[in-house]
Amino acid sequence: xxxxxxxxxxxxxxxxxxxxxxxxxxxxxxxxxxxxxxxxxxxxxxxxxxxxxxxxxxxxxxxxxxxxxxxxxxxxxxxxxxxxxxxxxxxxxxxxxxxxxxxxxxxxxxxxxxxxxxxxxxxxxxxxxxxxxxxxxxxxxxxxxxxxxxxxxxxxxxxxxxxxxxxxxxxxxxxxxxxxxxxxxxxxxxxxxxxxxxxxxxxxxxxxxxxxxxxxxxxxxxxxxxxxxxxxxxxxxxxxxxxxxxxxxxxxxxxxxxxxxxxxxxxxxxxxxxxxxxxxxxxxxxxxxxxxxxxxxxxxxxxxxxxxxxxxxxxxxxxxxxxxxxxxxxxxxxxxxxxxxxxxxxxxxxxxxxxxxxxxxxxxxxxxxxxxxxxxxxxxxxxxxxxxxxxxxxxxxxxxxxxxxxxxxxxxxxxxxxxxxxxxxxxxxxxxxxxxxxxxxxxxxxxxxxxxxxxxxxxxxxxxxxxxxxxxxxxxxxxxxxxxxxxxxxxxxxxxxxxxxxxxxxxxxxxxxxxxxxxxxxxxxxxxxxxxxxxxxxxxxxxxxxxxxxxxxxxxxxxxxxxxxxxxxxxxxxxxxxxxxxxxxxxxxxxxxxxxxxxxxxxxxxxxxxxxxxxxxxxxxxxxxxxxxxxxxxxxxxxxxxxxxxxxxxxxxxx
Numbered sequence: 001x002x003x004x005x006x007x008x009x010x011x012x013x014x015x016x017x018x019x020x021x022x023x024x025x026x027x028x029x030x031x032x033x034x035x036x037x038x039x040x041x042x043x044x045x046x047x048x049x050x051x052x053x054x055x056x057x058x059x060x061x062x063x064x065x066x067x068x069x070x071x072x073x074x075x076x077x078x079x080x081x082x083x084x085x086x087x088x089x090x091x092x093x094x095x096x097x098x099x100x101x102x103x104x105x106x107x108x109x110x111x112x113x114x115x116x117x118x119x120x121x122x123x124x125x126x127x128x129x130x131x132x133x134x135x136x137x138x139x140x141x142x143x144x145x146x147x148x149x150x151x152x153x154x155x156x157x158x159x160x161x162x163x164x165x166x167x168x169x170x171x172x173x174x175x176x177x178x179x180x181x182x183x184x185x186x187x188x189x190x191x192x193x194x195x196x197x198x199x200x201x202x203x204x205x206x207x208x209x210x211x212x213x214x215x216x217x218x219x220x221x222x223x224x225x226x227x228x229x230x231x232x233x234x235x236x237x238x239x240x241x242x243x244x245x246x247x248x249x250x251x252x253x254x255x256x257x258x259x260x261x262x263x264x265x266x267x268x269x270x271x272x273x274x275x276x277x278x279x280x281x282x283x284x285x286x287x288x289x290x291x292x293x294x295x296x297x298x299x300x301x302x303x304x305x306x307x308x309x310x311x312x313x314x315x316x317x318x319x320x321x322x323x324x325x326x327x328x329x330x331x332x333x334x335x336x337x338x339x340x341x342x343x344x345x346x347x348x349x350x351x352x353x354x355x356x357x358x359x360x361x362x363x364x365x366x367x368x369x370x371x372x373x374x375x376x377x378x379x380x381x382x383x384x385x386x387x388x389x390x391x392x393x394x395x396x397x398x399x400x401x402x403x404x405x406x407x408x409x410x411x412x413x414x415x416x417x418x419x420x421x422x423x424x425x426x427x428x429x430x431x432x433x434x435x436x437x438x439x440x441x442x443x444x445x446x447x448x449x450x451x452x453x454x455x456x457x458x459x460x461x462x463x464x465x466x467x468x469x470x471x472x473x474x475x476x477x478x479x480x481x482x483x484x485x486x487x488x489x490x491x492x493x494x495x496x497x498x499x500x501x502x503x504x505x506x507x508x509x510x511x512x513x514x515x516x517x518x519x520x521x522x523x524x525x526x527x528x529x530x531x532x533x534x535x536x537x538x539x540x541x542x543x544x545x546x547x548x549x550x551x552x553x554x555x556x557x558x559x560x561x562x563x564x565x566x567x568x569x570x571x572x573x574x575x576x577x578x579x580x581x582x583x584x585x586x587x588x589x590x591x592x593x594x595x596x597x598x599x600x601x602x603x604x605x606x607x608x609x610x611x612x613x614x615x616x617x618x619x620x621x622x623x624x625x626x627x628x629x630x631x632x633x634x635x636x637x638x639x640x641x642x643x644x645x646x647x648x649x650x651x652x653x654x655x
Contacts, residue, residue, distance in 0.1 A: 051089035115145030204239035213237030232258035252276035281470035286423035366391025375619020423472035430462035556654030581651015
């Protein structure tokens with residue numbers, strides 16, 4: 001029928017969003033007044049789905065069905081209407097004729113809006129143009145959509161909005177469901193894999209009095225009844241090891257982890273891991289499990305070992321490379337730490353290739369080795385590679401190597417420059433463990449608040465005796481990114497952490513009072529106050545003139561902050577990934593972490609000098625400089641990053 005391909009000729013004129021909402025509410029009020037309130041309906045029985053109709057059309061043609069879903073389009077003329085109905089499996093066309101339905105019901109249906117949820121009873125048939133369809137006999141309004149959906153071609157495309165309103169994203173961009181279907185399938189595969197090996201799934205506390213098991217900054221909350229501060233867990237490691245001590249020889253937990261750190265395409269403050277521990281095993285056994293889980297999942301879920309991620313073709317076929325850290329640094333950075341025995345010589349060797357140790361790190365052979373790997377090697381690891389034998393200094397919970405006590409039996413799995421798993425031959429010597437905890441505590445006193453806390457109860461557990469044990473942690477989100485080809489962790493988390501739009505300014509708990517209540521704590525809102533410039537001290541203006549030619553050599557550009565994260569082992573530096581209008585990401589490091597948290601800068605429009613030569617900082621080339629405004633108040637330096645109107649495009653030149 002020609003009517004199928006024609007839009008309604010008497011289309012309604014463009015109306016404002018406010019008017020659309022008003023009209024929809026008026027339609028609802030009219031239905032309620034007529035005793036047909038859709039929100040009173042509690043149930044509708046569907047006998048089929050859109051995809052089932054398409055897959056089994058020949059068998060179902062001419063048979064009665066019922067189907068429910070959301071109206072995604074309406075078109076037609078006069079006495080015949082066509083609609084697209086969307087359910088969880090996809091879309092199917094509805095065909096409605098006035099003379100084949102109750103006239104009053106058809107007239108009501110004509111007033112339904114795109115986005116409304118309906119239940120349809122009818123039969124399967126194919127239109128004259130060959131479209132598989134449902135010929136409607138009855139159409140029941142099950143829920144009224146009071147807000148219009150984004151327009152099809154210019155609708156919900158902004159990434160930030162899609163993350164904030166995932167419910168709308170799933171409606172208008174149904175292809176995003178694939179990522180979360182794969183996520184569900186991967187977790188199911190993982191559980192089956194471990195269950196088949198005799199592992200037991202357990203649950204351990206999310207709230208702890210000590211944040212242990214990882215080098216990370218925790219979230220702190222307060223338990224009102226006990227009147228104590230508690231930490232959201234940063235790892236499940238220590239409770240699971242206690243279970244190994246107790247005789248549960250194979251345990252694992254799939255659980256949420258919380259780390260109060262920066263946000264970027266690979267990090268979200270709330271994420272999911274699996275941690276597993278096996279008695280009488282070592283880190284080699286964990287390598288086999290990591291490889292088996294990821295390669296097996298790819299084959300079962302995707303039907304192939306080959307995936308594309310971050311623009312790279314990755315083969316997950318078994319037989320992954322295994323390389324010691326010493327050999328990796330020798331191969332990729334040209335420094336042979338195997339031939340170096342002296343701490344000072346090791347630090348000097350690192351410095352010679354542009355590697356600086358973190359301020360709080362002891363100047364040791366092990367820290368120099370790790371810094372070289374972290375800053376020079378990790379970025380070059382594309383195909384699946386196990387990096388093994390980590391220095392003791394960065395592995396406080398790992399068993400020393402019998403061959404070299406400076407090293408530990410630990411590996412990290414890297415794919416496409418990203419760490420996906422971390423595993424140890426677990427340290428079970430309580431005396432050695434205590435010594436390492438003490439060193440970590442000393443490092444914490446020197447300013448590194450991401451080091452391990454001393455856990456006396458865990459040491460007590462070890463003193464009862466823990467068998468030789470292999471343990472591993474794997475990031476679920478990153479594994480799903482690998483399998484789906486997602487470029488950012490936000491694409492594989494249904495509700496990623498987002499800063500609220502127009503969030504009121506608040507003071508930090510130590511600066512403003514905290515109100516405690518039965519349901520938790522409430523941060524006091526801080527209202528904007530008049531700005532007092534009376535104590536501001538400004539640097540004197542330069543007396544020397546600069547000619548215009550010299551000034552014009554500095555290329556000032558508007559840049560958009562695509563991502564921002566704290567630089568590991570640095571208290572001051574933030575790493576910015578910027579859109580400078582060229583189509584190639586620009587990396588700039590800036591020492592402004594004291595003044596800003598990374599997440600609050602994402603999406604901002606700033607000013608940068610883009611023609612400065614690259615400057616190595618913490619093993620990263622900083623390609624330019626972000627412009628800030630600096631002044632002093634009572635001898636204290638104050639800084640504000642220069643931010644522009646977001647309407648200014650990336651790459652716009654400053655004159």
